[in-house]
Amino acid sequence: MVKEAAEKKLYDAASKGDLETLKQLLQQDPYLAHEAPFAFSRNLLHIGITHGQVSIVEEVLKMNPRLARILDSQKLSPLHIAVEEGKLEIAKRLLSVAPETCWWRDGHDMNPVHVAAMDGNVEILEELLRLDLYPAMERVRRGQTVLHLCVKHRQLRALNVLVEKLGELVCAKDDDGETILHLAVRCNQLEMIRYLVQRTKLDKEMTNSTGKTALDILKESPRDPITYPEIRKILNSLSDRSKLLGILPKMTDITMVVVVLIATMAFQSILQPPGGVWQDDTPSHKAGEAVMAYTHPKMYKHFVNANTTAFVSSLITIMLITTGLPLEHFFFLAVATTAMWLSLTSLAVGYGASVIMTTPNEEQTLGYIVPAVVCVFLSFILLLILYHSINGLQSSWKRKSRYEYKRMQHLIAV
Template identity: 30%
Template structure:
């Protein structure tokens, strides 16, 4: 490819633009062709500051595409590249934040010479944090809010902080909006209080209760699950592994009563039954029709239901282990599979409670990796392929 590029350059087409006003350097920066960028920069008659019809210089295009190596190369060639702004007054951090390129954002945050970019405003008064928020990029918002130099409460020309900007998204993706809200709140972000955004839209926070029907569907689903757990564990309490003694003096007593794994089975089964019943009772209260009561009931019922599912899984593992314990290798396999599946059960369950909105530094650190997992899970397959 480089040989072909050399031949094209010999035809003196280095300054030619296409219908969108893009030069060969724009195109090379867009596709991440680092070698081609270097060859083009070596041309004495090349102007690396030419703008396309959208107002982007090559360094803006590289930032938009997440080609961080090319951004570094263009900054090395000329210190003037640092000051380049698009027609909207956007620097490279604005562009990277707007298009969700966290690798470029992290690079800029680590560069001391680019420190002025962090809270710089574009022509609309938006900081990079505003743009990442409005364009729904939770990972970029997280990266920015973890940097102490970022002022999370700056306002734009519409009088909005980044927290207000969460509400200004015309067609929000609820989960992305929730993650962004969480990242901002944990960093101490506050609403401006004087936002020019219409009050009726400002009040519609993602954290407000959704429509009654959606809440009822969630409550009914959890109530069904808790009822099924209670039913299964109740039945397991009268069908003990190993059966019962049929001879004196222990008629009716469990045959494996003195085994340690049997003790574990009984304790786990009992725990699962009573916690699932407790969750069901709490969820029945949620059926009274009050949205605030529903929200409270869900927050209390979920931990009990999680404990019930965990205890039921452990009880199943203990019961199967008991009945196959004479075949040692099979008993070990049962335990290994049980532990692996239990971890698989606990991880997504705990993600329901994390990340935390608390500004406490310890809780923020605990929530960091769960937040990244949720960001990854929230992406569509198309977005993942594009990244």
């Protein structure tokens, strides 16, 4: 009875923050710090954390720091409890004593980072990530990431913090092949979808294990009259944008080599124009001036204009690629692509002007060269659009076929 009374006093002192009483009781019986049998097999440290008593936690850890590594009957470490309760200062103290508990998993297979994300404790989450990013990369049941937990529990602020730290996890799929966008659509979370579309590099056309995109999932979901139209609008715009991006070429190292070569050729052709330059000074011309500027002045003017356009548009493309502008955004990609095509077109026009100026008895004029070049490029663009349209239809048909095949397998199994 005496021991039970002491344990009751100890519990009251720890839960109320009565540090003096706690010290007196522990001086009388030091073993009470870790032997007192509280509910769920918790010790004195667990009680102090649950009630947010920082002074009690510090005193207990000073007496016995090993208590920071003791789990209760639910496999909760003291750090798990501090995170669940949202006790930032206590979490910092525990991390300084037992940082390895950031990796430990509770009875639900979640470490403290998962718990902080799920509960939306952003300040604690940032503190945990400051110590170590790798626990955040651990997956929970069904292969879900910490980002999936944020979406499932509607924790947009926590998701924002994690995306900034762990951008590579955005495209991760769970055991069902679903990304966080699939899950956000399935859970009908408009704000989460809007954030993922605007702020992440997530591939919006990714399919899950049944071959469905986020838009496919939306079409099969119950239609909320408030959120459904807005979500559909966002996903439809993404689908159209993805098709446009598929038509435009990707800005790669090969593109950089091409535009640098065009800029070099344009610069060199001004220094060494077709027909060469005058070698001596006369009353009619000076040394170093282009011969064609006097023999074919009108054509030479077209040549210089085309050459200058090729040079400047190449520089624009080089600038967009090398300065790290977000070329995955449609606007910047369209500008870079247009500049690249313009430089190629201008190079072709300059070539035509050079042919006219250097070929004797040639009947053709630039009025024939320009339409020919434009026709060739327009034909190329139309073929490119046609190819991607056919390819998109084939991909859609394949996804539908896979879905029907799996559905039939499921029906047969049932």
